[in-house]
Amino acid sequence: MAEYEWMTDVRAMVGREYGRTYAWDRVNEAMIRQWCEVMGVVNPLYTDADVARQSEFGAIVAPPAMLQAWCLAGLNDEYPPGSTEESPYEVLKQIEAQGYPSVVAVNSELTFDRYITVGERLYYTTRLESISEEKTTGLGTGFFVTLIMTYFSEQPSAAEPDPGKFGSEQPSIEDEKVGELLFRVFKFRAAQRDESQANANKAKAADHENSAEKPAIKRPQPGVSDDTRFFWEGAREGKLLIQHCTACDRLQHPPGPVCMHCHAFELDSVEVSGGGELYSFVIMHYPEVPPFEHPNPIGLIELDEGVRLIAGLVDVDQDALEIGQRLQVEFRTFDDDLTLPLFRPASA
Amino acid sequence: MTSMNTQRFDDVTTGDTLPELSIPITVALITAGAIATRDYFPGHHDKDAARELGSPHIFMNILTTNGLVQRFVEGWAGPEARLGSLKIKLGAPNYPGDTMTFNGEVVSRDDSNRTVEVAIQGLNSMGKHVTGTVGVALP
Numbered sequence: 001m002a003e004y005e006w007m008t009d010v011r012a013m014v015g016r017e018y019g020r021t022y023a024w025d026r027v028n029e030a031m032i033r034q035w036c037e038v039m040g041v042v043n044p045l046y047t048d049a050d051v052a053r054q055s056e057f058g059a060i061v062a063p064p065a066m067l068q069a070w071c072l073a074g075l076n077d078e079y080p081p082g083s084t085e086e087s088p089y090e091v092l093k094q095i096e097a098q099g100y101p102s103v104v105a106v107n108s109e110l111t112f113d114r115y116i117t118v119g120e121r122l123y124y125t126t127r128l129e130s131i132s133e134e135k136t137t138g139l140g141t142g143f144f145v146t147l148i149m150t151y152f153s154e155q156p157s158a159a160e161p162d163p164g165k166f167g168s169e170q171p172s173i174e175d176e177k178v179g180e181l182l183f184r185v186f187k188f189r190a191a192q193r194d195e196s197q198a199n200a201n202k203a204k205a206a207d208h209e210n211s212a213e214k215p216a217i218k219r220p221q222p223g224v225s226d227d228t229r230f231f232w233e234g235a236r237e238g239k240l241l242i243q244h245c246t247a248c249d250r251l252q253h254p255p256g257p258v259c260m261h262c263h264a265f266e267l268d269s270v271e272v273s274g275g276g277e278l279y280s281f282v283i284m285h286y287p288e289v290p291p292f293e294h295p296n297p298i299g300l301i302e303l304d305e306g307v308r309l310i311a312g313l314v315d316v317d318q319d320a321l322e323i324g325q326r327l328q329v330e331f332r333t334f335d336d337d338l339t340l341p342l343f344r345p346a347s348a
Numbered sequence: 349m350t351s352m353n354t355q356r357f358d359d360v361t362t363g364d365t366l367p368e369l370s371i372p373i374t375v376a377l378i379t380a381g382a383i384a385t386r387d388y389f390p391g392h393h394d395k396d397a398a399r400e401l402g403s404p405h406i407f408m409n410i411l412t413t414n415g416l417v418q419r420f421v422e423g424w425a426g427p428e429a430r431l432g433s434l435k436i437k438l439g440a441p442n443y444p445g446d447t448m449t450f451n452g453e454v455v456s457r458d459d460s461n462r463t464v465e466v467a468i469q470g471l472n473s474m475g476k477h478v479t480g481t482v483g484v485a486l487p
Contacts, residue, residue, distance in 0.1 A: 040416075104438075
């Protein structure tokens with residue numbers, strides 16, 4: 001599949017490396033203990049100094065799954081001094097600008113080179129590893145973006161360490177890699193189908209329970225003109241009114257400003273019986289249009305008085321509709337303010 | 349101290365299953381887990397914010413899921429086991445009121461470094477919250 005032109009700039013970012021992001025705190029017993037308390041981790045290696053001293057580490061170590069937590073920004077969304085100003089997530093903003101607003105994390109793959117001992121200071125650097133082709137999943141259409149964070153333990157420099165100095169800008173080649181995180185997200189545009197389905201369900205719920213959650217989708221209102229107003233007003237009163245020419249005494253539908261038979265302007269309306277025959281019909285399967293029934297049966301009805309009109313069919317067995325079958329008008333009111341003439345099978 | 353047995357590499361065979369672990373998902377666990385992992389994203393502690401994101405309630409963050417996976421595997425492997433990797437794929441969110449049940453199985457052994465690979469999954473009422481593998485070095 002051909003790529004979008006804008007992807008050229010986005011793809012050019014792949015392989016880009018981003019600078020250091022430091023941890024606010026050195027690895028410490030308090031944060032470790034609280035993490036273990038919440039997670040329900042009971043391994044004494046992380047909380048019991050005596051047990052830890054006898055281990056190969058000689059001191060308390062951090063639970064490996066905690067690696068990522070040390071270097072998060074925290075409540076104020078700020079990183080410690082010395083951290084890079086660049087955002088490794090800038091690529092997501094670029095993709096978002098092209099109409100892919102949603103994001104979901106897909107994979108988190110941690111690897112641990114070694115356990116980390118209390119007192120160590122961590123930082124990580126980030127590399128934009130890859131961007132997939134455009135893919136469509138159950139969620140929608142978009143791109144898988146993979147970042148790799150490499151975690152280091154900052155080694156005290158050979159010179160006197162300056163405790164006030166935070167996050168030296170100089171690359172210290174002796175810093176030791178302690179782990180890695182491969183993080184993959186799906187940056188996508190939600191599937192349209194899901195939305196219309198959700199809306200249809202909401203409309204149904206609203207119909208049934210008058211749910212206050214979200215405004216229900218209403219029936220479209222008819223366009224009413226001076227020529228057609230009588231028809232809709234009649235429906236509101238439960239009358240099926242058809243336009244009648246007083247000059248030639250014939251009926252016509254739909255209503256217009258002039259008689260289609262004799263071109264006279266002298267028009268009024270008469271109430272008809274509402275009985276008729278199914279002249280033709282269609283069952284609309286696609287597209288699904290809430291709040292209409294789906295599939296939606298629509299009939300062309302020839303009234304006993306001789307004119308035909310189009311109307312929705314109700315209470316019909318969609319598989320058993322037959323040309324010529326007897327129908328009877330039924331008025332139904334929707335959304336409290338719209339009354340429509342619909343047709344159902346005439347009772348025998 | 350809780351009696352904690354450590355699995356010995358020589359005693360573990362491919363196909364061994366881990367004891368199941370059920371974890372009730374609560375508002376307290378989700379929020380405390382988010383804060384203990386320094387993750388202040390509103391969807392993990394603010395119900396209104398979560399709803400605006402289209403979620404029915406706050407949902408568990410990935411770092412807490414990672415912690416619970418470690419708990420599950422370490423609970424079986426014991427305090428002398430050393431984790432080499434923890435790789436997960438995320439699925440159905442963990443919402444309060446649900447229960448996540450972990451099961452796991454040893455899927456491979458490597459004699460050269462006395463490491464086993466455990467395949468895990470954490471299931472909630474909607475399906476798979478998490479699937480993945482954990483590499484563990486055993487004494």
